[in-house]
Amino acid sequence: MKYLVFAGLILTAAACNQRKSSQYTEAAQPGAKDLHTLSNADSIHLQHLHLDIAVDFNAHTISGLAAWTISNKSGATVLHLDTRGLSIDSVTVDGRKADHSLDAAAPMLGSRLNIPVEADSRLVNIWYKTGSNATALQWLEPSQTLGKQHPFLYTQSESIYARTWIPCADGPGIRFTYDARVTVPKGLMALMSAENTQQRSDSGIYHFKMEQPVPAYLMALAVGDIGFKAIDARTGVYAEPAMLEKAHNEFAEVGKMVTTAEGLYGPYRWGRYDVLVLPPGFPLGGMENPRLTFATPTIIAGDRSLVSLIAHELAHSWSGNLVTNATWEDFWLNEGFTVYFERRIMEAMMGADYADMLWELGYQDLEGTVTELGTDSRDTWLKLDLKGRDPDEGLTDIAYEKGAHFLRRIEETAGRAKIDTFLRHYFDSHAFQTMNTEQFLQYLNAKLLNGDTTKVNVNEWVYGPGIPEDCPRAKQKLFSKVDEARKQFLENGQLPNAEWSSHEWLHFLRKMPRPLTMQQMTALDNAFHFTQTGNSEVADLWFIMAVAAEYTPAYPAMEQFLSQVGRRKFLTPLYTEMMKTPKGREMAIRIYGKYKQNYHPLAQESLGKLIK
Template sequence: MTPPSPSVALPADPHSAASGSPVRVQHLALALTVDFDHHTLAGSATWQLANPEAGSEVVFDTRDLTIEAVERLDAAGHPTPADFFLGAASATLGQALHVALALDTTALRIHYRTAPTAAALQWLAPAQTAGTQPFLFTQSQAILARTWLPCQDSPGIRFTYEASVRVPPHLLALMSAENPQQRNDSGAYHFRMTQPIPAYLMALAVGDLEFAQLSHRTGIYAEPATLPTATHEFADLEKMVAAAEQLYGPYRWEQYDLLVLPPSFPFGGMENPRLTFVTPTILAGDRSLTSLIAHELAHSWSGNLVTNGTWNDFWLNEGFTVYFERRIMEHLYGREYADMLQVLGRDALHHTIAEIGAGSPDTHLRLQLAGRDPDEGLTEITYEKGCSLLLALEALVGRPRLDTFIKEYFARFSFQAMDTATFLDYLRTELLNKEPGLEGRLQLSDWVDGPGLPANAPAIASHRFAAVDQALAQLQSGTSPAELQPGTSEWSSHEWVHFLHGLPPTLSAGELAQLDAAFEFTTSGNAEILTAWFPHTLLAGYAAADEALENFLRHVGRRKFLVPLYRALLATPDGPARARKIYAEARPNYHSVATGTLDALVV
């Protein structure tokens, strides 16, 4: 279970005290008890060390953990109390845990307890779930693993793990590891992850969960009330895995399952190995939002298999993943479908650049996040600008050559980390330098270390969106929504979102009422459509949508939706007071990842 020695010499990680420690972890044995009454995890983390002789101490990252004791273990497993101390506290980075080593130390056992307010953990009461039982889930990315586990919390440090987790007997525990498919009577569960992963991919969930198998290697976990809907929505899961393998090589994690979480989950999905966490907001009923699943699946190669070395290199995860996701969707549903996703992505990128500022260094692909929460790097820059760079490269060298490069890249650096400088060297050696002038035509430095979107970004267009634009033009020229209705019957969620984004901001409440009567936007069960619709209702003062908006904000925790809706609400005359009132009621339903952004915006 020893991970491979890294072949990439990574730069120091500014977000991990452990990054500078010469002694590294290689295997974790975790033993935890989940206490729903006190909202804590308690137990021990036993770390096997890869090179204990390299220094007189080992350093871990922690944040808001109570360290009760630390023991050194020799080769025979004999424990001896170890001296340790915690460094100065930082609100973002937490405290470094320094543990003294002895000459015969091969492992350390850290006894600890989490805080009820641990930022990675969300404890949900039964009323906040789809059932009658409480629920717990973790969100470790980017640097929140240290709030529930003393670890070397850098994406460039990988380890294997095993775990024993004790939960109430009527609940099921799952991890980013080999998982049980049904609960047992004891409440004791055992897990094993034999492929090395970084700490941000550590995951735990506990709840009233059931499993439905979709294929020999795919399945769905969800609360009983949600499972039938989820099973229908994700029926193409095995096809997605097979398509991904056809593009970029074998799936290396054996099992690919999804866990549908309660609606407070702050992201669309989280690519925890073997068990992707997903939001229920993609359960649209028509499988129209499953590109998110393709995205999380693609992370099994770009991110989980080859990982960004530091959070400054985050585009190496997300840019590749967005490109890969859309290739999967094109393989399954055709080029016209993928083109819609590209247009929506490019629109989001332009919006982000305008919001950040076209000249801002935060629009570079290679970020400079030292001294800041790496969560600030989770923008469309890393996702969509990264994808656009690969589209520009594809336009220059052709798909076959680019596919060969990407497939070999994943194979060459499997289970390792990659930083931007090393990747650029690899790109030049394996692709760009083989054709004189190619790097200049690509304008590589403008993409990686330049602001905004380079001038050679490939144009993006969608034939299906052209039909939507025609409908918008008809609406502007006086055609009523009811008259447009027959031509929209086959539209996907993406076409409706493009339609709503294209509506002029000058529409009156009466005009919105006509649109609502024809297309039933306010009562839509599609979160993407609602998030595009509500800003119009707020701007026009369309009161008929107010209750639906407030219900959405109280129950949905996905940050992608919450931030623009709260901003739209705050921009209305009575919005600040309304926003504060709704937020005070809704905040307990949100994860710390969401409240970390919204506290500064709303309060």
């Protein structure tokens, strides 16, 4: 998942912290409990979920049956499941009515559902309905879609939001298979993170099957006016009809990406790999739902310049989906591995110089996050401490970039051939299993480092704050030329004369002082048309600069951008910049009040705390 809330800010350098690695140790806890599930899936095995649900766009509810096949070898007398805001109509166990109960709602975690069972109980049927404020669900009116004719629904279950639309054991280390029957209004298409049809059903009834076990956070559903176009025999793109051709052209290399990834770390094990381009309100860059990545339309730049995000979501088919972090405190095992894998894919496809730009931009994001959180903050450890906290608080660039740079440091020490062999064996030997930090470090020590963990300062990376002193940096071959061009512009107004990629433009703008003068902003805009760019990454950064400089010619385009884009990576830094001055604050309150209904509930929650 591409969250990266801190990305997009103008970043200041954060010095590498020097500290003794022996200072940071933590006892191994291979059986550490998931603090964010109220279920007892560690006692009762949830083997399979059958869903039979209906989607009601008028009432904004999903209702129906969740049928769990269980194995209760422990002899537990009660099955506990996670719910949040669900209405439970009735429950049966092996066909007999059960007297279920719901505990009082706990902050963040919701209400535990309690169902009496016996040692030989096998089938638990739960008839339920979602609540009016289900965090996982975004209901879009026709006016909020590209086609403007039909409503749209999509889910976002990560991190602990599956429980807002399915009664389940909602933890990343709890895997199960599922099938589903979903009824939607006739004329609309339904898709899930499972085997999907490529055509609309005349009846409005769709059937799905996921034979590989997945955790609840990878359960996904989308319903709307959706078309499909194949890329090759096992990849394709879904999108609203008006977006389908653009998306298909943008993702033309996805089939090659899958083959490239397989060449690095082994076979793709999920059958098809398709991408669904969602309406603009989607709060993330992408979500790695198995077989069907959910993607933001903000990566449709027209020149395939932002498709490294698809490489990221594809890489999750190995790191995250295939081998999954046991708890949200081990989130870096998901995202750090995926960023590393993503950049290896892009290097194989685009060359080392291209990948070096991605690594450097990522390092800048890491610096900015460490500066934001504090160089000594516990939240800058790779192994998180989320006791009593929302796991979303751990979704920062620490997991992504510090995790990826840790693996790159291991690559530098052990050599690329050895780390590639190690990772290939890691994915193969732990496929469809979970992994926590301590288990991984033991495996790393045994299979690659051979007992010498000081080679890469493992304790400092995993159990220490900030950026370790041995953090690798990418070569600056292309960016050094950008740095010189920026210097010339700032000293004598000389404009760059180069055909740059979006990554080079990002580096050029990120390192600009803030604010620029009106004359400098005007010169850049007249020459390179940043205000009207179709590249969302560049646009967001330019609008931040425009707010800082009070460059009012960019304001109409900025408001249009904020009316159409729901990605938190862009919204958070831009609204943050506006809130720094009285004029900007007034503008932020007005724009947010006007367009907040276009944003996902997750984005509304975080922005609501910011814009007061």
